[in-house]
Amino acid sequence: MLKIILQNPRHLPPFNERARDLRIMNNPLWLSQRDVLAPYTHREIELPSGMPLPKTNEECLVYRDNLYFDEPYIEAFLQAAKKRGGASRAAFSINDPSFREHALPLSVSYTQQGDIYLADLWYYPKGPQDEAEPLVIDLLTMEAGYYHVPTYMAYEQGDLTFQVPRRSLLAIDCWVHIFIADIVYGLFSRAVRIQKRLDTDLFYKLRVLGAAVYEGRQLLTNSELVKVGRNCTIHPGAMIFGPTTIGDNVTIDAGAVIENCVIGNNVNVGQGCQLMLAVVGDGTFLPFRAALFMTTFMDNSMVAQNTCLQMCVVGRSTFIGAGSTFTDYNLLPAPLRAMDGNDKLAVANRPVLGGCVGHNCRLGAGMIVFPARTIESDVVVFASAERRVIDRDLRFEDSDHHKLKFKTLHPRLYPRPGEEVEQSW
Numbered sequence: 313m314l315k316i317i318l319q320n321p322r323h324l325p326p327f328n329e330r331a332r333d334l335r336i337m338n339n340p341l342w343l344s345q346r347d348v349l350a351p352y353t354h355r356e357i358e359l360p361s362g363m364p365l366p367k368t369n370e371e372c373l374v375y376r377d378n379l380y381f382d383e384p385y386i387e388a389f390l391q392a393a394k395k396r397g398g399a400s401r402a403a404f405s406i407n408d409p410s411f412r413e414h415a416l417p418l419s420v421s422y423t424q425q426g427d428i429y430l431a432d433l434w435y436y437p438k439g440p441q442d443e444a445e446p447l448v449i450d451l452l453t454m455e456a457g458y459y460h461v462p463t464y465m466a467y468e469q470g471d472l473t474f475q476v477p478r479r480s481l482l483a484i485d486c487w488v489h490i491f492i493a494d495i496v497y498g499l500f501s502r503a504v505r506i507q508k509r510l511d512t513d514l515f516y517k518l519r520v521l522g523a524a525v526y527e528g529r530q531l532l533t534n535s536e537l538v539k540v541g542r543n544c545t546i547h548p549g550a551m552i553f554g555p556t557t558i559g560d561n562v563t564i565d566a567g568a569v570i571e572n573c574v575i576g577n578n579v580n581v582g583q584g585c586q587l588m589l590a591v592v593g594d595g596t597f598l599p600f601r602a603a604l605f606m607t608t609f610m611d612n613s614m615v616a617q618n619t620c621l622q623m624c625v626v627g628r629s630t631f632i633g634a635g636s637t638f639t640d641y642n643l644l645p646a647p648l649r650a651m652d653g654n655d656k657l658a659v660a661n662r663p664v665l666g667g668c669v670g671h672n673c674r675l676g677a678g679m680i681v682f683p684a685r686t687i688e689s690d691v692v693v694f695a696s697a698e699r700r701v702i703d704r705d706l707r708f709e710d711s712d713h714h715k716l717k718f719k720t721l722h723p724r725l726y727p728r729p730g731e732e733v734e735q736s737w
Contacts (some may be wrong), residue, residue: 314372315353316440317345318432321361321729322378324486325651326670326688326705327627328726331378331484335610335628337498338559338576338593341380341484348383349373352390365440372439376432378421378484380493382501385479388449393435396447402433402481403446409475410453414482414492417661420653421483431481451477454504458589458606459664472663476500478508485653487668487686488660490625494591494608499572506537506555541577550581559594576611593628607666616677624666627689632669633677640666640683648684651705660684667702672725689726 324331332342339347353373357366365374373390375381393400404411406427416422422429425446434444459472480497482489510517524534531537537554540546544558549566552558556570559577564570567584576594581587583600590604593611598604603620610627616634623640626632641664642648648665652658667681670688676695681687681702691706692713693699699712708727713719 313353314368314370315349315356316365316372316374317356317358318374318376319358319360320376320378322485322653323729324484325655326487326668326686328670328689328728334484334490335591335593335608336380336484336490336493338574338591338611342377344380345375345377348381348386352386368439370439372436374434374436374440376421376483379431379433380480380482380484380489380497381433382480382497384505385449385451385481388479389433389447389481390435392447392449394437396445397437399437399441399444400435400447401444402431403428403448404431404451404481405448408451408453409455410451410477410496413475413661414496415489418488418650418652418658419483419485421485431483433481449479449481451479451481453477456500456504458500474500476504478505486651487625488650488662488665490608491606491623491665494625495589495606495623498591499574499589502555503572565600582617610671622666623664625668627669627671627673629671630669630673630675632675633679633695635677636675636679636681638666638681640664642683650684651686670726672723674722690722690724692722 320331323329327334333340336344389402406412406429416429422431428446428448430446453475455473456476457471457473474496476496478501480501482493482497484490484493510520520534520536523536524531527534532553538552538556540558541560541562543560544562546564547566550564550568553571556573558575561578562575564581565583568581570587573587573590573592575592578595579592580597582598585598585601586603589606591608593609595612596609597614599617601618602615605622607621607624608626612628613626613630615621615632618634619632619636621638624638648660648662649657650660665684667684668686672690673687674692676693678695678700679693679702680700685702685705687706688708690708691711694712713722
């Protein structure tokens with residue numbers, strides 16, 4: 313099958329980078345797309361924005377390069393499309409709770425057609441054509457709780473829940489969608505699929521139980537649910553609960569607690585670190601007592617000791633100083649807003665949400681970051697009496713390093729589209 317990739321030229325703030333180049337589940341999005349489609353396609357064509365589709369009679373799959381999808385969704389979509397026999401376009405029903413709650417808010421990539429929304433994913437059995445019938449795939453959504461809010465704290469009391477799909481398709485239009493893709497459509501979906509398999513596949517259940525008995529471990533800590541790469545050093549005092557995937561050359565020190573995470577290659581997790589429902593990129597360094605909860609850390613970044621990040625997204629090669637806290641809840645019952653696909657503030661449809669830091673940033677120690685605030689790539693924030701609390705979005709022009717004579721020591725690596733970069737050498 314021919315694969316035709318339609319480029320989305322938009323750069324996502326605060327990263328100033330296209331969605332295809334950002335990491336989802338610790339893989340660049342373009343690489344994740346390629347791996348999922350590898351069993352179905354044998355060659356590809358990539359088209360710039362606005363270019364017409366090639367004329368061919370070959371069976372082909374067409375998609376926009378800002379789409380995140382997983383194997384269960386693509387398998388179900390292609391099976392249904394081939395069974396139908398005609399040109400098909402991926403679609404969602406507004407009644408699907410996962411799409412309505414997580415994918416649609418802040419997005420600009422879906423085309424509404426009555427009660428359904430069309431996504432930029434097409435299947436053509438005999439080459440591209442003008443019309444394609446909408447094809448709604450059941451996402452097999454389940455509800456999963458993740459927070460309990462005391463009645464005195466906010467207007468939404470009780471258990472907060474995610475609508476978790478076992479089949480995932482999501483347009484990455486803003487940084488919040490990276491959080492959704494990694495946490496809800498990634499880690500939560502993986503856990504839900506494993507639980508479903510344990511409930512329905514007797515042989516798999518016996519294999520997991522057998523591994524736990526043979527290794528003398530608890531059910532969630534055995535090698536069937538905790539996958540460890542090569543050349544890893546894990547202290548016996550560390551506690552790791554599955555489903556968790558750990559890459560190669562990883563060091564995990566005593567007292568670390570890891571639960572349902574994806575940890576990349578060459579990661580160092582220090583003593584007493586707490587990682588829960590987190591995606592940790594290659595080369596990340598977490599010194600002692602750092603805490604990540606429902607947080608994405610892209611490759612080669614560092615968060616210093618006694619720092620807590622909740623429901624955040626952090627870009628590449630970024631440093632966050634010791635004792636910093638990224639809050640995720642408004643103390644007064646005001647709705648959280650975030651940048652949408654049109655680069656405008658809109659209601660995020662999330663009662664709790666952390667912040668987002670771009671690539672190549674430097675944040676001093678002891679910072680307090682308010683919920684849903686963003687810090688653009690290449691920003692430096694000094695720890696000072698004037699700036700301890702980040703209560704608004706910070707752009708490159710707000711960076712503290714502009715005040716210094718030696719500001720060229722911090723190069724700007726991720727400018728906005730159309731902006732020139734002053735060389736620092």
